[in-house]
Amino acid sequence: MKFRIRFATQIVGAFTILAVVFVIVLMVAIGRGQGWFExxxxxxxxxxxxxxxxxxxxxxxxxxxxxxxxxxxxxxxxxxxxxxxxxxxxxxxxxxxxxxxxxxxxxxxxxxxxxxxxxxxxxxxxxxxxxxxxxxxxxxxxxxxxxxxxxxxDPISTLLAELDPLLNSISEILGSTELILDTLAGTLDGTVTEGPIAETVTQVLSLLATVEARLEQTESLLAGSDDLLVSVNRIADNAAAASDEFRDPAGIVPRLLGASGTLATLFDDDNVLFDEILDIFTSINATLDELNEVARFAGSQTPQFAAIIEEGREAIIVGQDVLTGLRNNPLLRGGIPERIDQPSNVESFREAQF
Amino acid sequence: MLEAVGERVLRAPKELLYALGFMVEIVRNIPAYFQMQRRGGGGGVLKMQILFTGVNALSIVAVLSLAIGAVIIIQGLSILPQLGQGQLIYTILIAVITRELGPILTAFIVIARSGTAISTELGGMVVDHQIEAYMATGLNPITYLAVPRVLGVVISLVLLNIYFNFFGLVGSFLVTQLVQPLALEEYLFGLYGSVTLRDFVASFAKSIIFGMIIGSVATYQGLSVERAGTEVPIRAIKAVGQGITLTVIANAAITLVSYL
Structure with a gap:
């Protein structure tokens, strides 16, 4: 009979006992090492x-x-x-x-x-x-x-302990930024009306509206100054026509200085006509002085008006860009759209040659 | 074709219930087997089953566990200290050898060697009408044939698992000395610090459950042979496939439960 079959009982017994002994030894050793019995x-x-x-x-x-x-x-x-x-x-x-x-x-x-x-x-x-x-x-x-x-x-614990407040601060900043952006978006949409940010944005919007109104007034003023310049030109034309009359040999001068001219008549009426003419000239002189003042003022202010209008126009464009940018905030929407630049023909007041 | 598929689908739950009932019947007959053994019958079957399933598989289990344990230690000692985690080698060793690979690898070895042998043997007995002869003489085939085989597989698996741990934890240390010398005190100290009672309980629980599954599936498939000798290898193959599948599922379930 084969050895294993013949001594099967003994082999199985040894096989079992060795395993059990190993488990007991291992348990005791681990128990002692971990203090199970202590x-x-x-x-x-x-x-x-x-x-x-x-x-x-x-x-x-x-x-x-x-x-x-x-x-x-x-x-x-x-x-x-x-x-x-x-x-x-x-x-x-x-x-x-x-x-x-x-x-x-x-x-x-x-x-x-x-x-x-x-x-x-x-x-x-x-x-x-x-x-x-x-x-x-x-x-x-x-x-x-x-x-x-x-x-x-532990160095890692120390590092994490130092990192923790920093991360908290960053988290708070991000939270505040998100709140501001939400408030800005809400203000621009009209859903938020209270709070410092909303008030600031509202004030900026009202300021831009005021600037726009002022620019409209300036434009109407400039339109009025054009009429004034037309009047001044007409007066100047009349003055030129009068000057031509004076240069004409058969014109107003012979008629005035002739024997039966106006001056002779003037000297023979006890200065009545002369006084009237003198009054007229005085009035004309005063009128011309005023016209001169108006013309000089208009002439000196025209470049400034043009510059103010140009700067106002640029301010409105920038303001529109800012508002559009806020509406299309990069964190919220699509950013500031590109604008085709339209150069002005009016020369800036600062670039004027003196 | 539709009818065939429908029949299979409807038959599957019935077969599963029948198999579960068979397993319950085996457990129910364990006291009867020990009563029979006290009267002097059936003891030889259990003894021979442990001999064939446990003792004869010891060499392959020893070689496998030595090799795996040595590889884990050598790899761990070369990689983990570079990450400042040298002590983790003992935790990994316990997790792999004791908790996972020990029970599952011994189970696979037993399925391959003894699962097929049991189903083939019982299938042959059915074909030769030996089962009918046992019944005719008043012997319950479950008590006399199935129970000692299942018990033999369970006991063998538990013992093989212990040897797997022995060779994996202690033997691999000796192998490591040839490649990367390590002080025995340092090794044992690290091992004691990492192992817990729960690791052993989980490992033994797996062995017992795997043994029940493998033994029950093998005896069930063996006794399921009806009359033809050609059915025997088919049932043996089924015993291997079902044994592996159910063992892997049970392993995952026990691991999950032990970590809850």
Whole structure:
């Protein structure tokens, strides 16, 4: 008979016993290594957040696991009560002044770090509360030097702690920007009417409307000045015709200076006519002075009017672009559309040659 | 064609229920088997089943687990320290060897070796009318033939899983010494820190459930042979296919439950 068949019972027995022995040895070894059969002492602490904390997390001292987190609950003050145990062989590390610190980061995971108190060498009683490293009591204990740090802070946790406020600030700025853009869009749509941004935009819109009205008034004024210039030209033509009359040998001069001319008659009527003519000339002189003033004013103001109109027109175009840009905000819509530039024939007042 | 498809669809749930009923019948007959064994009958079947399924498969399981364990350690020790995660090697070793590959690979080996053997043997017995002979003499074929085979597969799988862990965790350490020496204390310390009782419980639970599935499917397919000898290999192939499918599904389900 084949050996295996003949001794099947013994082989199966050995096969089974070896496996069972291996399991028992392995269990005992792991149990001893993890302290399954070792008494543990329970302590607790209070943390502000359970983020990164979980049941079964190790309690470390200088890289050694000295205990485990056993329970996490939210207390009445909205803080987190953490219960953990310490193995008997490490109980001497839990002394008066001891602190715990949650060292947790998303890359390397986390541990609850035990910092040994230096105030006394007597172990703390079981179920005592051990303050957290960053709590008020923890800070006070650190300031008076009753605790020694068991291991340096985790660099990733430190980095994340510094990064966290920065990210919060960026988040707040983005939130504010979004609110402003929403308000601007709402104001332009007419759905939002209150608030500083809405008031500012409303004021800008009313200012642009006022500028537009002023420009319309200026345009009508300029239209009136054209009529004035026509009148002045007509007067100048009349003056030229009069001058031609004076130069004509058979014109007004012989008629005035002749024997039976107007001047002779003038000198023979006791200065009545002369006085009337003098009054007329005085009136004409005054009128001409006024006309001269008006013509000079109109002549000097025309380039300024033209420049104001041009600048006003450009201001309206820019204002329209700004409003269009706000309506078509890049974060909201399609941006500022392209505008075909229309150059003006009017020369800028600043470019005038003197 | 439509009729054939309809018949298959309607037959599938019935067959599934029948198979489940067969499995329940096996479990129900386990006490009866032990009673019979106390009276001096049927013990040899269980013993021989463990011998063929467990002891004879030990060599292949040992080689497989040694190789896989050594590869995981060597790869882990060369890659993970570069990422500052050298300690993770022990967690990976436990997860792969103990929780996942140990139960599933031993199950595949047992399906390939013993699943086919059981279904073929029982199929041959049906064709030779031996089952009818057992029934004629008053022996319940489930109690006398199916239960010891299923129990043998379950016990063998659990034991093979333990050996797989032994060779995977301890033996691979020895292999690693040839390539990348590692202190035994450091290795054991890392292993103790990573393994938990839950890992072993999950691993053993898988072995027991896989054993029940493989043994039940193999005996069911073997006893499903009707009269022709040509049905035997067909049933053996079905036993392998169904065994692998159900084992993989059960593995996923148990892993999911163990991580909840």
């Amino acid at each position: 008494p543990r002492y329970e302590y607790s602490t209070e943390l502000s957040s359970a983020s990164g904390l979980n049941i079964g997390m190790s309690v470390d001292f200088r890289g050694f696991e000295v205990g485990r987190v056993t329970n996490i609950t939210l207390n009445e003050d909205n803080n987190v009560d953490v219960t953990f145990n310490i193995r008997e062989r490490y109980i001497h590390l839990v002394t008066k002044g001891s602190l715990v610190e949650l060292a947790s980061n998303p890359i390397l995971g986390g541990t609850l770090v035990l910092h040994r108190g230096t105030r006394s060498s007597e172990p703390l009683e079981q179920f005592s509360v051990i303050p957290e490293w960053n709590s008020d009591i923890g800070r006070a204990i650190r300031e008076v030097g009753f605790v020694e740090r068991s291991q340096p802070p």
